[in-house]
Amino acid sequence: MFKAMPKENLYEFARQAIPCVGFNTRRATRLITQYYDKALAPADLRSTQYSLLSALSMTDEVTMQDLAFVLAMDRTTLTRNLSPLLKKGWIKVSVGGDRRARPIRITSKGKTVLENALPFWEKAQSHILDNLGDSKWDQIMKGLHKISMIVEENPL
Amino acid sequence: MFKAMPKENLYEFARQAIPCVGFNTRRATRLITQYYDKALAPADLRSTQYSLLSALSMTDEVTMQDLAFVLAMDRTTLTRNLSPLLKKGWIKVSVGGDRRARPIRITSKGKTVLENALPFWEKAQSHILDNLGDSKWDQIMKGLHKISMIVEENPL
DNA sequence: TAAAAATAAGTGTATATACACCCATTATGT
DNA sequence: ACATAATGGGTGTATATACACTTATTTTTA
Numbered sequence: 001m002f003k004a005m006p007k008e009n010l011y012e013f014a015r016q017a018i019p020c021v022g023f024n025t026r027r028a029t030r031l032i033t034q035y036y037d038k039a040l041a042p043a044d045l046r047s048t049q050y051s052l053l054s055a056l057s058m059t060d061e062v063t064m065q066d067l068a069f070v071l072a073m074d075r076t077t078l079t080r081n082l083s084p085l086l087k088k089g090w091i092k093v094s095v096g097g098d099r100r101a102r103p104i105r106i107t108s109k110g111k112t113v114l115e116n117a118l119p120f121w122e123k124a125q126s127h128i129l130d131n132l133g134d135s136k137w138d139q140i141m142k143g144l145h146k147i148s149m150i151v152e153e154n155p156l
Numbered sequence: 157m158f159k160a161m162p163k164e165n166l167y168e169f170a171r172q173a174i175p176c177v178g179f180n181t182r183r184a185t186r187l188i189t190q191y192y193d194k195a196l197a198p199a200d201l202r203s204t205q206y207s208l209l210s211a212l213s214m215t216d217e218v219t220m221q222d223l224a225f226v227l228a229m230d231r232t233t234l235t236r237n238l239s240p241l242l243k244k245g246w247i248k249v250s251v252g253g254d255r256r257a258r259p260i261r262i263t264s265k266g267k268t269v270l271e272n273a274l275p276f277w278e279k280a281q282s283h284i285l286d287n288l289g290d291s292k293w294d295q296i297m298k299g300l301h302k303i304s305m306i307v308e309e310n311p312l
Numbered sequence: 313t314a315a316a317a318a319t320a321a322g323t324g325t326a327t328a329t330a331c332a333c334c335c336a337t338t339a340t341g342t
Numbered sequence: 343a344c345a346t347a348a349t350g351g352g353t354g355t356a357t358a359t360a361c362a363c364t365t366a367t368t369t370t371t372a
Contacts, residue, residue: 021281022280027228030358031308032178047182065351096350100337132299132302144181152187156195186329204357220321255320255366
C-alpha cells in the first residue's frame with residue numbers, strides 16, 4: 001500500500017490519514033532529533049545532552065525542579081537524563097541551603113565539552129535555518145509555543 | 157534564576173537562551189504528548205500506541221519496513237513499539253510471501269480498542285484545534301513538513 | 313549454479329520519557 | 343513544640359527511541 005507511493009506524498013498521506021497533532025509533531029521531532037544526534041556524534045553528545053549542558057551553561061546553579069520546569073520535562077525524566085552527564089563528570093550535583101534541594105552546576109569539563117560541540121551544533125542548526133528561513137522558523141516556533149500554552153492551560 | 161520568572165515569559169526565555177530547533181520541537185512535543193497521553197489514559201492507550209493502531213487500521217497489511225518508513229520511525233523502534241500491542245492481542249504479525257518480511261495487521265480486538273479510544277482522542281484534538289484554529293495548524297504542519305524534508309535531504 | 317551482495321527483521325545496549333510510589337526535609341496550624 | 347501539610351528528590355516499572363550487530367532469506371553476479 002505504502003510502497004508504491006512517492007516519498008514526497010507520504011507526508012501528505014500520513015497527515016491526511018493520521019491528522020493527530022501529537023503524532024505529527026512527534027514524527028517531525030523524531031527526524032529533527034536524529035539529525036542533531038548525527039551532527040553532534042563527533043562531539044560524543046546526544047541532542048538532549050547538548051540541550052542540558054547548554055541550559056546549565058547559562059546559569060550558575062539551578063535546582064532540579066526549576067530546570068525541569070524550564071525544559072518542560074518531568075522532574076524524574078530530568079534526573080535520569082542528567083545521570084549520564086554526571087557519570088562523565090560534566091555536571092556536579094550538590095546539596096542546597098534547603099537540604100532537600102539538589103543544585104546542579106556544569107563543571108569546567110562540561111563547559112569544554114559544550115564548547116567543542118558548538119561548531120557541530122552550529123552546522124546542523126544553520127543547515128536548517130538557511131534552508132527554512134529565520135522568519136519561517138519564527139512562525140513555527142510561535143505556533144508550537146501557542147500549542148504548548150493551550151495544552152498547559154486546558155486540562156482535560 | 158528561573159523561579160522568579162512568570163510562566164508566560166519562560167518559553168520566550170528558553171527560546172532565546174536555547175535557540176536550537178531540535179530542543180524547541182522536543183520541548184513542545186513533550187508537552188503535547190503528555191496531553192494526549194492523559195487524554196487517552198481512560199482508553200488504556202498511550203499516544204504512540206494510538207498512532208500505531210490508527211495507522212494499521214487504514215491498511216489491510218503492511219510490513220515493518222514500510223510502516224517504519226511512513227511513521228519516520230527507526231525500524232527497530234517500531235519492533236519495540238509494536239511489542240506491547242502484540243502482547244495485548246491488538247495486532248498480529250505473520251510471515252509474508254517473502255519469508256523475511258513480517259506483515260502486520262490490526263486484529264478485531266485492536267479495532268475495538270481503537271474505536272473506544274476515538275472519543276477521547278477527539279476531545280484532546282479538538283481542544284487544541286479549537287483554540288489554535290485549523291489554518292494555524294495547517295501552517296505549523298507545513299512548517300514541520302518543510303523542516304522534515306530539509307533534514308532528510310541535507311545529510312551532514 | 314555457487315559465491316557475494318543486498319534486504320527484512322530481531323537483539324543488545326544506552327538513553328529519553330513519565331507515572332506511581334517512596335523518603336527526607338521544611339513549613340504550617342493548633 | 344508537635345502533628346500534619348507541603349515540598350524537593352529518587353526508584354521501580356513500562357514504554358519510546360535509535361545505533362551496532364546478528365540472523366535468515368532473497369537477489370545478483372561471476
